[in-house]
Amino acid sequence: MATEPDKGGAPIVAIHALKKRFGANEVLKGIDLDVRRGEVVAIIGKSGSGKSTLLRCVNGLEAFQEGTLTVDGQPLRHGNALAMRALRQHVGMIFQSFNLFPHLSVGRNVMLAPTLVKHADRAAAEAQARALLQRVGLAEKFDAWPDQLSGGQQQRVAIARALAMSPSVLLCDEITSALDPELVGEVLKVVESLAVDGMTLMMVTHEMNFARKVSDRVVFMHAGRIHEVGAPQQLFGAPRTPELQQFLAALH
Amino acid sequence: MTLDFAAVWADWPLLARGVGMTLLLTVLAATVGGLLGVACGWARAWGPKALARAVAAYVELIRNTPFIVQLFFVFFGLPSLGLKLSPEAASVIAMVLNLGAYAAEIARAGIEATPRGQLEAARSLALNEWQVITRVVLPPALARVWPAMVSQVVIVMLGSAVCGQIATQELSYYANLIQSRNFRAFEAYIIATLIYLGLAFALRQALHWAGPRFVFGRVGARR
Amino acid sequence: MVDFSLWDIARNLLLAARWTVVLSLIAFASGGLVGLALLVARLGGGRGATAAVAAYVQLFQGTPLLMQLFLAYFGLALFGLNVSPWLAAGLALTLYTSAYLTEIWRGCVDAIPTGQWEAAESLALSFGETLRHVVGPQALRIAVPPTVGFLVQVIKGTALASVIGFIELTKAGTMITNATFRPFTVYAGVALMYFMLCWPVSATARRLERNLRRGH
Numbered sequence: 176m177a178t179e180p181d182k183g184g185a186p187i188v189a190i191h192a193l194k195k196r197f198g199a200n201e202v203l204k205g206i207d208l209d210v211r212r213g214e215v216v217a218i219i220g221k222s223g224s225g226k227s228t229l230l231r232c233v234n235g236l237e238a239f240q241e242g243t244l245t246v247d248g249q250p251l252r253h254g255n256a257l258a259m260r261a262l263r264q265h266v267g268m269i270f271q272s273f274n275l276f277p278h279l280s281v282g283r284n285v286m287l288a289p290t291l292v293k294h295a296d297r298a299a300a301e302a303q304a305r306a307l308l309q310r311v312g313l314a315e316k317f318d319a320w321p322d323q324l325s326g327g328q329q330q331r332v333a334i335a336r337a338l339a340m341s342p343s344v345l346l347c348d349e350i351t352s353a354l355d356p357e358l359v360g361e362v363l364k365v366v367e368s369l370a371v372d373g374m375t376l377m378m379v380t381h382e383m384n385f386a387r388k389v390s391d392r393v394v395f396m397h398a399g400r401i402h403e404v405g406a407p408q409q410l411f412g413a414p415r416t417p418e419l420q421q422f423l424a425a426l427h
Numbered sequence: 428m429t430l431d432f433a434a435v436w437a438d439w440p441l442l443a444r445g446v447g448m449t450l451l452l453t454v455l456a457a458t459v460g461g462l463l464g465v466a467c468g469w470a471r472a473w474g475p476k477a478l479a480r481a482v483a484a485y486v487e488l489i490r491n492t493p494f495i496v497q498l499f500f501v502f503f504g505l506p507s508l509g510l511k512l513s514p515e516a517a518s519v520i521a522m523v524l525n526l527g528a529y530a531a532e533i534a535r536a537g538i539e540a541t542p543r544g545q546l547e548a549a550r551s552l553a554l555n556e557w558q559v560i561t562r563v564v565l566p567p568a569l570a571r572v573w574p575a576m577v578s579q580v581v582i583v584m585l586g587s588a589v590c591g592q593i594a595t596q597e598l599s600y601y602a603n604l605i606q607s608r609n610f611r612a613f614e615a616y617i618i619a620t621l622i623y624l625g626l627a628f629a630l631r632q633a634l635h636w637a638g639p640r641f642v643f644g645r646v647g648a649r650r
Numbered sequence: 651m652v653d654f655s656l657w658d659i660a661r662n663l664l665l666a667a668r669w670t671v672v673l674s675l676i677a678f679a680s681g682g683l684v685g686l687a688l689l690v691a692r693l694g695g696g697r698g699a700t701a702a703v704a705a706y707v708q709l710f711q712g713t714p715l716l717m718q719l720f721l722a723y724f725g726l727a728l729f730g731l732n733v734s735p736w737l738a739a740g741l742a743l744t745l746y747t748s749a750y751l752t753e754i755w756r757g758c759v760d761a762i763p764t765g766q767w768e769a770a771e772s773l774a775l776s777f778g779e780t781l782r783h784v785v786g787p788q789a790l791r792i793a794v795p796p797t798v799g800f801l802v803q804v805i806k807g808t809a810l811a812s813v814i815g816f817i818e819l820t821k822a823g824t825m826i827t828n829a830t831f832r833p834f835t836v837y838a839g840v841a842l843m844y845f846m847l848c849w850p851v852s853a854t855a856r857r858l859e860r861n862l863r864r865g866h
Contacts, residue, residue: 236768256776263774274769278787287783288773333769340773491802491848492841493809496820500841503833581712588714592813599716612724620717627712 185248187212187344187375188233193242195228202228203239204399212343215376217386217407220396221422226379229396230346233377234266235259247343264292267337271349273329275321275336281308282317285336293340300339307335311365327358331365338369345369347378383426387411395419435615438605445598446622452515452597453584453630456522460583461576463523464530465569469560471531472538482531489528495589497521502593518590518597526583533575537568566643573643577634581627588623598622654830659839666822667843673818674805676740681747681804682797688752693759694777703752710749716810718742723814739811747804754800758793759785795862799855802848809844819843 186209195203202225210216218226231237232244235253244251247265252258276284285304289295295303308314311331321329330350337345347366351359363385370376370389380386386393387407395403395410397418403410414420467482474482489497501524502517512520541564549563569576591600602619606612692703710718722742726733762785770780812821823840827833 234772236771260774260776263772266772268768268772270765270769270772272763272765274763274765276766276769276784276788278791288775291779291783292774292776336773487849487852488841488845491852492844493806493820495809495812496823496837496841496844499820499823499833500837503827504837505834507832507834585712585714588716589810589813599714613721613728616717616720616724620713620721623714623717624709624712 184212186210187247189245191243193239193244195232195239202399206401208401210375210377212375213373215370215390216392216394217390218379218394218396219386224396225399226396227348230348230377230379233346234263234268264340265342266344266346267340267342268346269333269337269350271353273333275329275332277321281319281332284332285339289339303339307338311335325358326354327361330362334365344375347376349379351382430614431611432614434609434611435605435618441601441605445601448597449587452518452522452587455519456526456583457580460523460526461530463527465534467527467531468534468538471535486528486531489525494525494586497525498589498593514593514595517593518595522583522587526579529579530576533572533579537572538564540571541568569643573638577631580634581630584630585623585627659826659836662826663819663822663839663843666817667819670808670818673739673808673811677743677747678801678804680744682751684744684748685751688748689755692756707749707753710746715746715807716813718746719810719814735814735816738814739816743807750800754796755793758789761792762788792862795855795859798851798858802851805848
C-alpha cells in the first residue's frame with residue numbers, strides 16, 4: 176500500500192455499537208469500527224460470524240436495529256430512499272456472484288448507472304467505460320456479453336461497473352470465492368492496484384495471503400463481534416485469542 | 428339500491444344440495460380423470476409411438492376448446508349417435524375428459540423428470556415394468572407435480588358451474604333457480620360466488636393434506 | 651323443415667366467430683393494462699398493496715368465470731346502467747384476465763435473481779430505474795411464452811359470455827342447433843373453429859418457450 180491512509184481526517188466509515196437481528200437471531204452484537212480514507216481493511220472470520228452482513232449494512236442492503244453508521248459524515252437513514260441513493264453514489268459494492276446484467280453488453284453494464292443516476296451524457300459515459308475496462312484489462316471486451324466471459328473477467332467488469340460511479344469506498348464481499356482458482360489472481364491484481372491508488376476498501380475475504388499483503392488492518396470477526404483487530408503481521412503472526420488461533424490453524 | 432341477502436339465504440337447503448352435487452361431480456371427475464390423466468401421461472412419456480400420438484391429439488383437442496363446448500357436445504351432440512345421457516352423466520363425462528387432458532400433461536412432466544438412476548436401480552432389482560412404474564416412478568412423480576394437479580382439480584371444480592346450463596343440479600343451477608324466483612340476482616350470485624371461493628380453498632387444503640397420505644406417500648421426508 | 655347445408659352452418663358460425671376474436675382481443679389488451687398497473691402497484695407499494703393485489707388475484711382465481719360474468723351483468727344493472735352483454739362480458743373478462751396476467755408476470759419478476767436487484771441498488775439506481783432498465787427487460791423476456799399461452803384461456807373464456815347473451819361462436823352454435831336440429835355437426839363445427847383459433851396460439855407459445863430455454 177504505497178499511499179498512507181489519511182491519518183488526520185475524520186474516518187470515512189464510522190460504525191458505532193451496531194446491532195443487527197434476523198428475527199430472533201442476533202447476527203451483529205455491537206460492532207465498533209472506524210475506517211480511514213484510503214485505508215484497506217480486510218474482514219475475516221468463519222461463515223456465520225456476520226462479516227458479510229456487516230458489509231451489507233454499510234451500503235444499506237441490510238438494515239440494522241441499534242447503533243450508528245456514518246459514511247463520509249452522513250449518518251445512514253435506512254428508510255429514506257433519497258438518502259440511500261445518495262449514499263450509494265459514494266459506496267460501491269462488488270458481489271460474490273458478480274451480478275452483471277445479462278441483457279446488457281459489458282460496455283452498457285458499466286455505462287448504465289452513470290447515465291441514469293449521474294445523468295452523464297452518452298459520449299462521456301462511454302469514454303469513461305472504455306477507460307475503466309482498460310484499467311481492469313478488458314478494453315477489447317466492450318461489446319461482449321456477460322455470458323461470453325469467464326468468471327474472472329465478469330468480476331473485473333463488475334469492478335469497472337462499480338468504479339464508474341467514482342465511489343469513495345468500495346465494499347468487496349468475498350469477490351473471489353465463486354471463482355476457479357486459476358482466475359482468482361487476475362481479480363486480486365485489479366483490487367491491489369485500486370489499493371495502491373488510494374481507494375478505501377473494506378473486503379470480506381478468505382484469501383489470507385492477499386489480505387496479509389494488501390491490507391492496512393485486518394478485522395477478525397467471531398459470533399457477531401469483532402474479536403481482534405490489528406495490522407496484518409500482528410493478527411496473522413501473533414494471534415492473541417484462541418478463536419483466531421483456531422481459525423488460522425484450520426486454514427492450513 | 429337495496430340488497431337483500433336474507434331472501435337468498437332463506438333458500439339455503441337448495442344451495443346446500445347444489446354444493447353436494449358440485450362436490451360429487453368433482454370427486455368423480457378427480458378420481459376417474461386423475462387416473463385417466465396419469466395413464467395418458469405415461470403413454471405420452473414412455474408409451475408406444477402410435478398411442479403417444481393419439482393421446483397427444485386428445486390432449487390438444489381438449490386444451491384448445493372451451494369446456495362449455497365440450498359439455499354441449501357430450502350432452503347435445505352424442506345423443507345423435509344413440510347415446511342418451513342424463514345431465515349429471517354428461518357433466519361427469521365432460522369433466523373427466525377435460526381433467527384427463529390437463530392431468531396428462533402435468534403427469535407427463537412429473538414422469539419425464541424421473542432421474543435415470545431411479546429406473547436403473549429399479550430394473551437392477553429385477554422389478555417388472557408395472558412395478559417400476561407404480562412403485563418407483565409414479566409416487567415421486569406425483570409428489571413433484573402435486574401442486575399443479577391440485578390447481579387443475581380446483582379449476583375443474585370451478586368450471587363445473589357451467590354444468591348448470593344443461594340443468595345439472597349443482598350450485599350455479601340452484602343460484603339461478605333462486606334468483607329466478609325472488610329476483611335477487613346479484614345477491615344470489617354473490618352468495619354462490621363466495622361459496623365457490625370457500626369450496627376452492629377447502630378443496631385445495633384437502634388435496635394438499637390427502638396427497639402425501641393417500642396418493643404418493645411421504646416422499647422426501649419433507650413434512 | 652328447411653334443409654341446411656354444411657356450408658350454411660359453417661358460414662353462420664364463422665360470422666359469429668368474428669365476435670369471439672374481437673372480445674378476446676379487447677379483454678386481453680385491457681386486462682393486460684390493468685394487470686400491469688397491478689404489478690407495478692404490488693412491486694412498489696409495500697405491504698398493503700401486496701396484500702390487496704394478492705387478495706384480488708385469489709378472488710378471480712378462486713371463483714368460476716361464469717359467476718364473474720353473472721355478477722358483472724347483474725351488478726352493473728344495480729347501478730341503473732343499461733347493461734349490454736358487450737359491457738358485462740368486456741368488464742368481467744378484463745378483470746379476469748388482469749388477475750391471471752398480473753400473477754403470471756409477478757412470477758416472472760420473482761424469477762429474476764435478487765442479485766440483480768442488489769447490484770442495481772448498489773449502483774444507486776432508484777426502484778423505477780431498476781424496474782425499467784434491469785429487472786423489467788429480463789422479466790419481459792421470460793414473460794412472453796406464458797402470456798401468449800394465456801391468450802388461449804381468454805379465447806376459451808369468451809365462450810361463457812354466451813350465457814349472458816353475448817352473440818359469439820358458442821351462442822351461434824346453440825342458436826343454429828335449435829334451428830337445424832343437428833347438434834353433433836354444429837357443436838363439432840364450433841369445437842373445430844375454437845381449435846383453429848386456439849391451437850396456433852398454443853403452438854406459438856410452446857415454440858417461444860422452447861426458444862427461451864435454448865437461447866440466452
